[in-house]
Amino acid sequence: TFILGIEGTAWNLSAAIVTETEIIAEVTETYKPTVGGIHPREAAQHHAKYAASVIKRLLAEAKEKGVKPSEIDGIAFSQGPGLGPCLRTVATAARMLSISLGVPLIGVNHCIAHIEIGIWRTPATDPVVVYVSGANSQVISYMGGRYRVFGETLDIGLGNALDKFARGANLPHPGGPKIEAYAKDAKKFIHLPYVVKGMDLSFSGLSTAASEALKKAPIEDVCYSYQETAFAMVVEVAERALAHTGKKEVLLAGGVGANTRLREMLNDMCEARGAKFYVPEKRFMGDNGTMIAYTGLLMYKSGNILSLEDSRVNPSYRTDDVKVTWIQEEKM
Ligand code: ATP
């Protein structure tokens, strides 16, 4: 089976063709805001500008590997969650391809794609997933036909919280890696608000308090304390999800997962509980076309395809809205 998938929920336009076992090709064009954060309309214009060339290059690469357009069985696209204008641009490209190749359309939930690619590219089989990216922060696990959200941010995603703090400190976008670098040179821990409500998280107060702390403390100490506090909150919720589900694996997903301190803290928690900790290769953690193509393939094979009329995008598409048709119940 060959599935072509297109990702474009935010800053990355990326398309890939995969089979059950192989990535045939992947082509990516990244939108980089000149100042500040992502402007949804500018990002969408970027995707519109590059959509045709990305698909053309993808098909050319596939052809070199001996895969012809006529062999493609379905077109998958990120249907949500994400920025409306970006989602609509990508959906339009996907509809066009589906019509011109005469193959079905598959609407993929972006968050679930982050999970499925991690399960594909690591030994994890039935993990508690810690999904921390720019816009999203959720602790997720499969149960009874859905990926259930055990805990999530009540305000902004961890990546956006880090980026917001970094912008206030005049650091370039994205802020996460810069904060990580400063944290390595810290001398002192500063108390910052630690907010876990039930199983849910809140990062916006923490981010504001960290910006305030900059007036009195060195940036290294603030970055370090911000990381320690935010990551401890994430680890606490992940640990409780492990305890609650009785699962034995943790899988890290999303762009913030690049952070080595977060990995270390999750790994320590897993070791203490006798659970396994898995992190996919970095290229599969941020947004990528391969994750959409691969999740599309799982959906296609379980008959989960879309009619054109049902192909509207959903900027607030929730992880637990998706009926997981591709996992057999006996796995539980
Ligand atoms: P989503 O649509 O799933 O919310 P996204 O479009 O925000 O994803 P990702 O690539 O998943 O994109 O994540 C980007 C975020 O990851 C940015 O907020 C960035 O600051 C953060 N990030 C990247 N590297 C690091 C790092 N080393 N430490 C902390 N955060 C990082």
Ligand code: FE2
């Ligand atoms: Fe993402």
